Amino acid sequence: MSVQELEKIFQDRIDSEIRIEPRDWMPDAYRKTLIRQISQHAHSEIVGMLPEANWITRAPSLRRKATLIAKVQDEAGHGLYLYSAAETLNISREEMIAQLHSGKAKYSSIFNYPTLTWADMGAIGWLVDGAAIMNQVPLCRASYGPYARAMVRICKEESFHQRQGFEILLTLSRGSADQRRMCQDAINRWWWPSVMMFGPNDESSPHSAQSMAWKIKRFSNDELRQRFVDICAEQVKLLGMTLPDPELSWNEEKQHYDFGAIDWDEFWNVVNGNGPCNKERLAARVQAHEDGAWVREAALAYAGKKRQEKDAA
Amino acid sequence: MSQERWPLWEVFIRSKQGLDHKHAGSLHAADAKMAIENARDVYTRRMEGVSIWVVESRHIHATNPDEAASLYDPANDKVYRHPTFYDLPDELKHM
Ligand SMILES: [Fe+2]
Ligand SMILES: [Fe+2]
Numbered sequence: 001m002s003v004q005e006l007e008k009i010f011q012d013r014i015d016s017e018i019r020i021e022p023r024d025w026m027p028d029a030y031r032k033t034l035i036r037q038i039s040q041h042a043h044s045e046i047v048g049m050l051p052e053a054n055w056i057t058r059a060p061s062l063r064r065k066a067t068l069i070a071k072v073q074d075e076a077g078h079g080l081y082l083y084s085a086a087e088t089l090n091i092s093r094e095e096m097i098a099q100l101h102s103g104k105a106k107y108s109s110i111f112n113y114p115t116l117t118w119a120d121m122g123a124i125g126w127l128v129d130g131a132a133i134m135n136q137v138p139l140c141r142a143s144y145g146p147y148a149r150a151m152v153r154i155c156k157e158e159s160f161h162q163r164q165g166f167e168i169l170l171t172l173s174r175g176s177a178d179q180r181r182m183c184q185d186a187i188n189r190w191w192w193p194s195v196m197m198f199g200p201n202d203e204s205s206p207h208s209a210q211s212m213a214w215k216i217k218r219f220s221n222d223e224l225r226q227r228f229v230d231i232c233a234e235q236v237k238l239l240g241m242t243l244p245d246p247e248l249s250w251n252e253e254k255q256h257y258d259f260g261a262i263d264w265d266e267f268w269n270v271v272n273g274n275g276p277c278n279k280e281r282l283a284a285r286v287q288a289h290e291d292g293a294w295v296r297e298a299a300l301a302y303a304g305k306k307r308q309e310k311d312a313a
Numbered sequence: 314m315s316q317e318r319w320p321l322w323e324v325f326i327r328s329k330q331g332l333d334h335k336h337a338g339s340l341h342a343a344d345a346k347m348a349i350e351n352a353r354d355v356y357t358r359r360m361e362g363v364s365i366w367v368v369e370s371r372h373i374h375a376t377n378p379d380e381a382a383s384l385y386d387p388a389n390d391k392v393y394r395h396p397t398f399y400d401l402p403d404e405l406k407h408m
Contacts, residue, residue, distance in 0.1 A: 024378050070358075077355045084339045087321070093341060094318065150338070157359075299343035300317055306344060 014215050019145040022088040030214055033207070034144055035089050036105075037216060039096045042082035043107035046100075047281050049075045051115040052124060060118060067164050068121060074157045081150040088146045101286050109267065110193050112275030119172055119179075119186035125165015127187075127194040127232065133158050134228050135198065138218035147216070166235070173239040180240075187236070188244040195259075196267045198225040226256055233257045320369055322348040324356055327364035334366050342367075 001009075006025050013020065020026055049072045056072065059065035083093055099105035110128055115121070136158065139151040172183035199205060199221040211217035229248075236243050247260035269275065319341040325334035337356045342348035348367040356362065376384060392398050401408070 021378070023375065073358070077358070080340060080355055081338060087339075092318075153338070296319065296343075299347065300319065303344035303347075 011213070014143045014213075017141075019148065020143055021145045029210075030216075031089050033211065033214070034147065034216060035086055035091050037211075038082050038086040038089075038147055038150075039091070039099070040106055040108075042079050042086060042096065043100045043105055044111065045075045045079035045082060047107045047111045047285060048128075050281055050284055051111055051113070051277075052121060054115050055118060055121050058118070059121075064121075064168070071125070071161050071164065074161065078154045078157070081153055082147075085144075085146040085150040097289065101282070101289065103273070103282065106271065108197060109270040109275060110197050111281060112270050112278045113189070113193055114277055116189070117182050117186060119169065119182040120190065122165050122168030122172060122183070123186035123190040125161050125163075126169055126235075127165075127190050128197070129158060129161040129165060130232065131194045131197040131228055133162060134224050138224075139216075141215070141218060143215035169239055169241075173241060183239065184241050187239075187241055191244050192263065192266075193270075195225060195229065196262060198222070198228065200264070200267075201262075229257050229259050319343050320371065322352075322367045323370050323373060324348070324352040325366040325368070326352075326356055326362040328362055330363060334364065337361075339370060 007027055010020070010024075010026060010030075020030075052068060052072050052075075056065060056068050059068050083096060086096060087093060096105065100107065110131075115124070133155065136151055136155055140148055140155055142148045142151065169183050169187070172179045175183075202208065202220045202222045205221055208217060208220060212220075233243060233248060233250075245260045247258060249258050251258045270278070273279075321339055322342055322345075323339050324337045326337040327334045337352070340348065340351050340355060342351050345367055349365055352365050352367055353362075357365070388394075
């Protein structure tokens with residue numbers, strides 16, 4: 001069969017919502033785009049553990065500490081599900097990790113911001129996990145089977161992340177004047193980076209049309225962003241706090257919130273490695289990997305020895 | 314440093330007594346024991362399972378999707394294997 005015929009069969013299957021599985025024929029560009037998208041997502045889950053891990057030892061109560069550990073552990077699992085999904089596309093785990101460590105592969109820029117106070121754990125759960133969920137739920141219907149299945153698992157686990165975050169903020173919002181100030185300050189710092197998590201405006205994301213046709217992207221960046229703003233603008237009222245956007249206002253005609261302009265210079269600056277924590281985050285990942293090398297080798301040596309003993313017996 | 318890597322394992326989980334084990338995902342581990350422990354940690358954190366199977370991925374043999382048409386062809390024209398193929402009167406009860 002010619003490539004054109006194969007491509008037609010492939011696209012027909014996608015159009016009729018039939019999932020593509022690892023051993024099925026797929027265009028090279030589909031494979032490459034998916035590897036980039038899934039591994040980037042996996043890296044984000046893994047790097048995303050760092051800003052929160054920063055507060056595990058200083059959580060204000062045992063309940064909060066247990067919750068935060070459970071959340072961070074979930075994120076490690078999310079990374080694993082996604083790396084596994086990417087591996088079915090014929091890239092090795094080592095190759096992906098090497099790409100992350102060399103800076104060739106990106107991860108979500110949101111994790112290049114520092115976590116300055118305990119309230120940041122609340123803001124991250126509410127806004128960052130909230131934005132992630134908004135992005136991820138439609139991907140449960142992504143055309144690539146292993147990816148969609150990983151997303152289903154992830155989405156099931158994510159909802160507690162957002163709820164525990166909102167609960168932290170709610171508690172602070174009902175506390176002392178200092179606690180309320182801390183709550184508002186965290187929202188102020190995390191709002192815009194969270195809004196940026198949806199990526200460039202539609203007119204500046206050139207690959208979107210192809211990704212939509214392949215159904216590895218289900219809604220445009222701006223659609224998802226608008227949905228996120230609409231929901232958060234209401235939720236923030238329950239906290240008695242505000243979102244740091246003077247232009248935020250309900251538009252009766254559109255039945256959506258209008259919101260202010262995004263600082264894309266900041267966005268690209270952080271993407272290109274110049275955010276407040278880019279170097280720190282990557283250095284922490286590389287060091288953890290290198291420090292763990294002896295464990296990986298020892299486990300292999302132990303497994304080899306056990307096998308020999310068994311064979312000899 | 315050794316170039317050998319932890320092999321890939323497929324994880325199957327029985328979610329409750331009486332149900333089949335179902336493929337849950339995969340992971341890397343040095344041996345079967347570690348694969349089971351890691352599977353417990355990543356795939357059953359919320360009581361999703363009562364039993365875990367792991368098998369090294371390289372031991373799994375699979376059909377080739379390109380041959381699906383011919384592979385399943387023998388079953389394709391045998392509608393008489395289904396109960397609805399048989400035309401019986403409505404008055405017939407308990408069948
Ligand atoms: Fe996650
Ligand atoms: Fe999360």
